[in-house]
Amino acid sequence: MKKIIVLVAPGFEEIEFSAPVDILRRLELDVVTAGVLGREVEGAHGVIVRADTTLAEVDLAGADALVLPGGPGSWVMRDTPAVIAKIQEAHAAGKLVAAICAAPLALGKAGILTGKKASAYPDPSVLDELKEEGVKVMADQVTVDGNIVTANGPAAALAFGYTLGECLGKAAEVVELKKAMVYA
Amino acid sequence: MKKIIVLVAPGFEEIEFSAPVDILRRLELDVVTAGVLGREVEGAHGVIVRADTTLAEVDLAGADALVLPGGPGSWVMRDTPAVIAKIQEAHAAGKLVAAICAAPLALGKAGILTGKKASAYPDPSVLDELKEEGVKVMADQVTVDGNIVTANGPAAALAFGYTLGECLGKAAEVVELKKAMVYA
Numbered sequence: 001m002k003k004i005i006v007l008v009a010p011g012f013e014e015i016e017f018s019a020p021v022d023i024l025r026r027l028e029l030d031v032v033t034a035g036v037l038g039r040e041v042e043g044a045h046g047v048i049v050r051a052d053t054t055l056a057e058v059d060l061a062g063a064d065a066l067v068l069p070g071g072p073g074s075w076v077m078r079d080t081p082a083v084i085a086k087i088q089e090a091h092a093a094g095k096l097v098a099a100i101c102a103a104p105l106a107l108g109k110a111g112i113l114t115g116k117k118a119s120a121y122p123d124p125s126v127l128d129e130l131k132e133e134g135v136k137v138m139a140d141q142v143t144v145d146g147n148i149v150t151a152n153g154p155a156a157a158l159a160f161g162y163t164l165g166e167c168l169g170k171a172a173e174v175v176e177l178k179k180a181m182v183y184a
Numbered sequence: 185m186k187k188i189i190v191l192v193a194p195g196f197e198e199i200e201f202s203a204p205v206d207i208l209r210r211l212e213l214d215v216v217t218a219g220v221l222g223r224e225v226e227g228a229h230g231v232i233v234r235a236d237t238t239l240a241e242v243d244l245a246g247a248d249a250l251v252l253p254g255g256p257g258s259w260v261m262r263d264t265p266a267v268i269a270k271i272q273e274a275h276a277a278g279k280l281v282a283a284i285c286a287a288p289l290a291l292g293k294a295g296i297l298t299g300k301k302a303s304a305y306p307d308p309s310v311l312d313e314l315k316e317e318g319v320k321v322m323a324d325q326v327t328v329d330g331n332i333v334t335a336n337g338p339a340a341a342l343a344f345g346y347t348l349g350e351c352l353g354k355a356a357e358v359v360e361l362k363k364a365m366v367y368a
Contacts, residue, residue, distance in 0.1 A: 013206070014202040014205065014206045015199065015202050015203050015206050015341075015342070017202075018198040018199050018201075018202040018203075018231060019199050019202075021198065021229060021230075021231055022197070022198045022199050022227075022228075022229045022231070022338070025229040025230060026229065031230075033231070040234070043206075044206075045205060045206045045209040045210065046205075046209060046215075046236075047202060047205055047206070047217070047233055048233060048234040049231055049232060049233050049234075050224070050232040050233075050234065052230075121366070122366065141366075141368075152366050153365055153366030154206070154342075154365040154366065154367075155342060155362075155365050155366050155367035155368065156366060157199075158199070158338075158339060178339075181337055181338040181339050182305070182306065182325075182336050182337030182338065182339050182340060183338075183339035184325075184339065
C-alpha cells in the first residue's frame, strides 16, 4: 500500500487539508498526517486537529508522497528548514511532492519548482515570489509536472485530491470515487 | 454577529464538516462546533478534531442556525435523542436548520422535512428512508426550502457553505468570498 505524508502546519487551510486526506484514505492509501511544529494543530479558521505524528517523527524514507496543504501555514512551512529539507529529500528520491494554494511557496523555496509549471493561489504576493524562483505559473486548478502536483486554492481541493490518487496508481478507483462523492 | 452551531458526531465526513465551518468563519460569522458525544471526535477518515464545546453544553437559544455534516456520523445523530430534540427546538424557533449528505436523515427523524423539498446522499438506503418521511427528494446539489438547507454529498460541501452564508444575510460577501477561494 502506498504511503502519503500530509504536513499539518499552524494556520493550515482546513478544506485543503481535509479533502486530500479524506480522498486518499477513501482510495485505501496509507495516509499519515504529520504536525510540523507539534501534534495538535489549529487551522486558519479555528479547527483544531490532532495529527497522527509529527514531522520530527515521520518516516519519509518509507513514503511515496509528501503533500502540503495551503493557508497561512504555507509560510510556516516555507520558513521551517526541516520542511524544506523533507521536500528536497522527497523530490531527490523521486517521490510525488504536492502543494496547494500558497504552499507551492515552500516547494519554490526548496528549489524544486525552478523551470517547472505549477498552479498556485492567484495573489500577487504568491505569484511574484514563485516567478522569482523561475516557476511557470499556470491558470489551471491543478497542474502536474513530472512528480510535482500543485493546485490553486480551496475550491480546487477535491480536484487536487483526485489528481493525487491518479498519480498514485488509483485512476480507475478515482472514477468510481467521484461518483460516490457526488462529484460532477 | 449571527451564531451557527455545527454538530460533530463520531464518523463525521471531514470535507462536509470543514467546508461550512471554514466558509462561515471566513464570512465573520460566529461558528461554534459542538461534539455530539464528546469534544474530541474522530471523522469517517481518521481525522481527529477537538470541538469547541459539546452538544450538552451548547447554547442553542442564542444561535441562529444548526448545521449537521454528513458521513457515518449521520446515523449517530439520527439515533441520538438529544440531537433530534435540538433539531426540533431550532426549527420550532424559526432558526435555519441545515444538513448534508446522509445527515438529512436526522432532520427526517425529527419530523421537520415532511412535505418539504430536500437534497440528500443519492443512496437508496438514504432516499427510501426520507421518502417514507414524506420528503420530496431533489436532484440538486443544494436545496433551500424555507428555513431548511440540505445538500447531497461531499462534493457539494462548498456550495452548501456558500448557501448557508447567503441564507444568513451574507450574500454580497459570498460573491467576494467565492473569488477569494478561487471557486469557479
